[in-house]
Amino acid sequence: MVQTIPFSLSTLRSHSIFIPPSSSSSSIAPTDEEWELVNKPSDSAIGQKTSQMVIRDKDLLVAMDKEVRMMSLSSGEGWEVKDGKVGSYKTLKSPSLTFTIHQLIPNSTGRLLAVVGHHQIVVLVLPKTSYSGSTAGDLECRSIPIDEFQFSPSSNDAITKVAWHPWGEGGNSLWVLTSNGKLREYDILQPHDAVQTFHFLPEKPASSSKFTAVDPLSRFATSFAFSTGTVDFGPLMVYVLIANGDIYTMGPILPLHTELPVRYLQGLKAYTDARLAQIQREAVDVFGAEEAGLGKATFQSQWVESLVKQVKLAEEARSRRDEVDVMETPSRRTSILGRSVRGSESSPSRSKPIAARDGMVKVHPPHLTEAGGPAPGAHRALLRQGPAVFNPGPQEVGNFDDENDEDEELDQVASDLFVSEVVAADGEGEGSKEKETIIAIAWSGGRIDIGLEVEKPEPRWNSSRDPTSSVPVIPIIESVLLPFPHTDSLDVPSLSFLPDPLYSDVFYVQHAFGVDAINVRPWLDELQKETGEGDLPSSDVVRLVESASSPTKPIVGLVNFCNITLGYGLVALASSGQVAFVEMDLRIADSGVVPPSATSSAQSAPTHSDQSDPQSLLLAKPFDADRLIASIRQPNPPYNPSSILKQRLPDYNKPTSSITPEHLRVLGEISSQVQNRSEAIRNASQTIENRLDMQVKELQRQIKLLRECQASIEQLKETKTLSRAEDLTSKQENIAERLDGVLGSMAAEYKPQVGEVERKWFEELERLKMRVRGGGVVRGKALASRAQVLKEQLAAIKPILLESQKATRDTPSSPAQTTYGSKQLKPLEAALGVRSEELRRLIRRMEMLDVKVEVAGESLQEQDE
Incomplete structure (x- = not known):
């Protein structure tokens, strides 16, 4: 596996x-491209x-x-x-x-x-x-x-x-x-x-x-x-x-x-046109034009206009190619500059956009041709x-x-x-x-x-x-x-x-x-x-x-x-x-709740007072105390009557009989600021009071929830419910004990039965064991004893064969003996090879049978036990 x-x-x-x-690989001789020894x-x-x-x-x-x-x-x-x-x-x-x-x-x-x-x-x-x-x-x-x-x-x-x-x-x-x-x-x-x-x-x-x-x-x-x-x-x-x-x-x-986004080219053209028009308005004379950067803005506008011209030419070329398909696609097409492309009188619409891909157009640098050569005309270097x-x-x-x-x-x-x-x-x-x-x-x-x-x-x-x-x-x-x-x-x-x-x-x-x-x-x-x-x-x-x-x-x-x-x-x-x-962890945006205004809070609070709110009112409507205090300390416009009095009335120490209308006008402004400041303080006070009311309601809501929880706990502690729970627990324990007893008895009484097929298989294994090892009246005919006899015969013949082969190699001068030896050795070697192959086959079979008999014997012992 x-x-x-x-x-x-x-x-x-x-x-x-x-x-x-x-x-x-480093031991291989380097090639010509690898000879770089000096940095x-x-x-x-x-x-x-x-x-x-x-x-x-x-x-x-x-x-x-x-x-x-x-x-x-x-x-x-x-x-x-x-x-x-x-x-x-x-x-x-x-x-x-x-x-x-x-x-x-x-x-x-x-x-x-x-x-x-x-x-x-x-x-x-x-x-x-x-x-x-x-x-x-x-x-x-x-x-x-x-x-x-x-x-x-x-x-x-x-x-x-x-x-x-x-x-x-x-x-x-x-x-x-x-x-x-x-x-x-x-x-x-x-x-x-x-x-x-x-x-x-x-x-x-x-x-x-x-x-x-x-x-x-x-x-x-x-x-x-x-x-x-x-x-x-x-x-x-x-x-x-x-x-x-x-x-x-x-x-x-x-x-x-280049494949340029159409939206970017549209925005770039609008940006350069607006910027050029603004600079032209600011440039009154030659020196003003130089300071405002009129030359730079003109070059930028001309460069963008050359890109737009490329797109227009591509639109016209595509329009001429698509004239034969106008009737099949009657939808109207517009150019990237927002102007519709007019066709022939018989077909007031065009079929496909000019974009190379969705939202893209093909352009090339103005100083180069589409093939990469220099474009005609004079082009300045960057x-x-x-x-x-x-x-x-x-x-x-x-x-x-x-x-x-x-x-x-x-x-x-x-x-x-x-x-x-x-x-x-x-x-x-x-x-x-x-x-x-x-x-x-x-x-x-x-x-x-x-x-x-x-x-x-x-x-x-x-x-x-x-x-x-x-x-x-x-x-x-x-x-x-x-x-x-x-x-x-x-x-x-x-x-x-x-x-x-x-x-x-x-x-x-x-x-x-x-x-x-x-x-x-x-x-x-x-x-x-x-x-x-x-x-x-x-x-x-x-x-x-x-x-x-x-x-x-x-x-x-x-x-x-x-x-x-x-x-x-x-x-x-x-x-x-x-x-x-x-x-790494992803950022989770905090979708904060926008607090409602004070007036909406005062109007909506009585409506939902009788309904149970599962969430806290204080969390649903947060209170920003720092912002409230800052609105009082730094009103808009800032409040500073003393500085205004000194600035507007430098002679404010004069007697009352010499007061002019200007004095009254300044005093009226100061009074208006004091009233605005008082109104801001009253509004802040009202906001705090509304917040206190909301806190009281939240306290009442939490007390109500506590009472409901206490009632639920008391109901759970009733005698009837408690006794029922105790009965269920005792029954569960009894059922568990009974299950343990049933499993124990089943494990003790379980005795596997040997089927007819298994019995025949064990008998066959026993017969093979007797045939290999021998026993009873056929002890001398066992396969193991026969293999042993063949091994002994082979051991006795092997030295004689080795001596004869050595003698044949040592006396090669006599042609008659050499011829006689080779003729006699060939059939003998063939016979020995056949017997050797038979011996090896018998030995392998005997070894396999020994393994099978041992396995069968072990399984019989386990069955007897």
């Missing part, structure tokens, strides 16, 4: 997919990001050295235990996987997997989900090498981050950032060359001098992120992080083949904006600064960037929800700087019409120092971020010593309050996974998930193959 283990995330650590490959100077600036484990729907993919493994996490299947290994997995094979894998990045469709090394990238076309649940083995996959001329083992620039653009058509837009600050876009359908390249760092100057004052970290790009937004240019901006902590932005940036100014500036604080101050190579290095749009606390209605963009920077010493983006970056172009270049400012709200243990290792992998799949205010930090979760909700809610004073609370930081405080076994893979099959949690993978699973 095959042993299986049921599916469970808690037992995932035992699966064979996490067993590292054998070290024997490049740029590679030592920062460690490589690692993400060797991802989840695609219900499939788990793990990278081990140069292998990509895949298994199914379907809860309906068990894991088979075979040869000491739990479960099975598929190994995705490809001739292009010749390098050590550092990152696995699936695209939005789940069909493409970017396999990233230190200097190489290969995209695998993943099989369907059904293939992962089959038996173990190798599975050949189609591979797409990305720009082998640029990304090869001999490349000078390391790959620092790879990501799929969320708006790429079919999920085919792959973006790669290298350490020299170049951000390239690759289309999987044409992967040999980059379709777009953006420069975020200037080219290194050709200088023969060995000494320079330029910080080497300022020439090393470590990470990038796509911005967020709903109406403005936020989703079109790209942030790039430099190793020294600088952040540069550039935009608008779109993939070559302007790199930055670096951003931090307020306050970043501090050189880390876990290893005190120990490594003398070593220049261990400076604090910014390793990863995180940009997220967080929804603020809910207000009184849906329209009051606000969104804030947070920016987090991870430093190699374990420090996380969390800032708030106050001003959104806007697209800019290199033009004299837009000469102003304001520097973006990012206020740093908090700096979190993660607890790192003491270590002597210098090769520590970089810190990297991972967003939470459910909550936008939570993100995770993966590093060599474990995984930490950071929640920015405490200070974000406090920041949204208008009456907030004092210091902001700190973020909630929790260490979820600990890697035994050892950098030799760093965390190399981290995945989080939230679905109905796997639940809500995360799984972390160490370099040694150890796995940790953390199950």
